[in-house]
Structure formats: structure tokens, C-alpha cells
Amino acid sequence: MLAERHRSIRRLVRTLSLGALSLIVLLAGCRSRPASEPEAPPADGPAVRAPAPEEKGGDAAVGKPYVSPLTGLPTDAAPGRRAIVAIIENSPEARPQSGLDRADVVYELLAEGGIPRFAAVYQTADAGTIGPIRSIRPYFIRLADGFDAVMVHAGGSPEALKTIADRGLPSLNGLLGEADPYFWRASFRKAPHNLYTSLENVRAMMDKKHYRDTGTVPGFRFLVDPWTGPGRPVGSPADELLVRYNPSYRVTYTYDAESRTYRRAINGQPHSDLETGKPLTATNILVLFARHRILDSAGRLAIDLDGGGRGVFVSLGRAVPVTWENVRGVLRAYTEDRAEIAFAPGQTWVEVVPDVGATVQYRGAGEAPDGGAPADGGGAASRP
16 A cells, blocks of 8 residues: 555656656655754766667657666656665575666675675666665665665664664664565575565655655766767776686676676676566676775674775776775776766666775686786786
């Protein structure tokens, strides 16, 4: 009932004129925000340009009134619609996951045990199951801050839960009693790898908790003509990208020239979506080296998302060395001439890897793989 009510409200809002919508968004945000929830931060980041007609996705894009600030694609979601950041598990028992294909941006960062988790950012998708949902860490909160997002998680580390409580951050915790019936345990997997929710339920629970449904969503830069126009990545050929977090976990991206996307694999096994059975793909991949430090005997980590560093940007079959910075909570990458990178319209995956011990290698079609990972070697990147 709540989810259906929420969908009905969204359909009504879409019929209003842009001027009326802006006024309603402002009033709704002021009325619904609880006293403890922080104000939306000021807008930051480049303006999103309208895509050229040839990149609008054919019939599927007809009638879509907006362009996503996170994907550069046509969408029904207004740019001011509040984002959601869901913490999704990535242990072998949790694969394949549900709903990563619907995210606008996916961040992959290590947790305990040398296995990453995902922070999936949803701003444009309306529906669909997401999960398994797992616990949150302080560095995931840091990412969510940059998107003015509501966090979806299942408990968290003591430090993370204290931060949420002390700052009054918007949090949907699937382990609390208030999560019923918005979260559920699936019978085909064992706990703790079986907690799920849906985007409809998340929006409905936000409504119940009187969280703002509008927010400040940062904008990324996108190529005006990604296929033949200026601004395409030059760099080196990158038909295959290998990201090795540690000896036991590696991610491979393989370029498909026809779809202009990269197919993901984990430890050599194709990575797919549970709901659709289709392979997970990325249009853009950003690999960022960051300082990692073990905090305690449980193996919890501190990951420095503020210090900046080196990285690699991969898109459209090419790889470009970059540097990255945290700009008002958003990780942004720049070319050697200090121009912010421009993404091809589509989904972006961001791999945050340790600055010590991780390796990143890429090669063109038909090239032999690079056997090492020297700091400045051809087709390889690492941070000493």
C-alpha cells in the first residue's frame, strides 16, 4: 500500500509544470525534514548538458524530460530527486547480487577479510529488488555525504553507527524493528547473506520517516558526442582491465565494442544480476588508489577518501592516467592538464584500491598481458 501510494504521488508530480514542480519540491523538503536531519548542501559540480539526439537511447528515451546528472542519460527522475546509497554485500555467498545493474554509480571498496562491498547509488531507478544488504562503515558514510543521500544498510561498525546517531544522518537500518515490512529475509540464502529490500520500499520507508525526498545531487561531466566527437579518452588501448585488490580478489573488465561497455568478472567468473541473469557491465571505470589502514583485530579498515592520489580512467576501449581529489564529498578525477574527466553516458563503476599491494593492468586487443605491475610500466599502474 505504501509503495503504491508513493508511486502514485510520483506520477502526479511528473504531470506538473516545471515551475510548479520546483515550488512543490521546496515546500515538501521543508515540511518533511525531521529536526535532526541536516540541511541539503549547496549544489556542486558541473552542469549536466542535454545529450545529442543520436545518444538518447532510441524509443526507450522518448518522452523522458530530464538528463541524469549521474549517468548523462535521459530519465524520468528530476535532477533534484534525492539519491539513495545502498551497502550491498560481495562475499561469494552473496553472489549474484540483485539490483547493481540499476544503480547510476557503483563504488567498490574493501571491507574486512579482503573482500569488497558495494556502495550503490540510486537516483534515477524507480523499482526493483536490491541486496543482499550489509553493514555500513565510516568510509561509506563519507561517500553518501557527497550525494546528500539516504543510507540503506544492515547495522554497521560501532564507529559508523555512532556517526549516524551523533549527526542525525538519514539511515534505513534493515536490522531495526522499524524495517519491517520494508526489508525481508530471502529463503534461498542463509543469514546474514539474505537481507533484501526494494527501491519502492526504500522510498516508502523514507516517506514514513519523513525524510526529505529532494536533495542536492552532484553533477558529472559527460561527452557531448562520445562516439565520434572531441573529448574521447585517448591514452592507451584498454580492451581488458584487471584490478587486483589482493592475491585472493581480482576484478576483470572486458570491452565489448558493439555495446561500448565492459563486462565484469570476479576471480575469472562472470558477474551477473540475480534478477535478470544478465552480465553486469560498466560504461566507465574509475580506479583510484587510496591509503588503507587496519584499525583493529576484527580487520576493520580506515580508507582515506580525502587525501587524493593517482588513478586510471577507462572508457570506450581506452585508459588514461588521472589524479583524483575529494571535492565536497565527491571523488573527482582529472587529466594531467587538470581538466576534469568527461564520462561517456552510462553507468560508472569506481574501484577504490589500496595504494600498497594492489595492481591495475590494462591491454589492447591481441596484446600479451603485462606480467608485472611497475609504477610506470606500459599498460600497468600501481602505487608504490
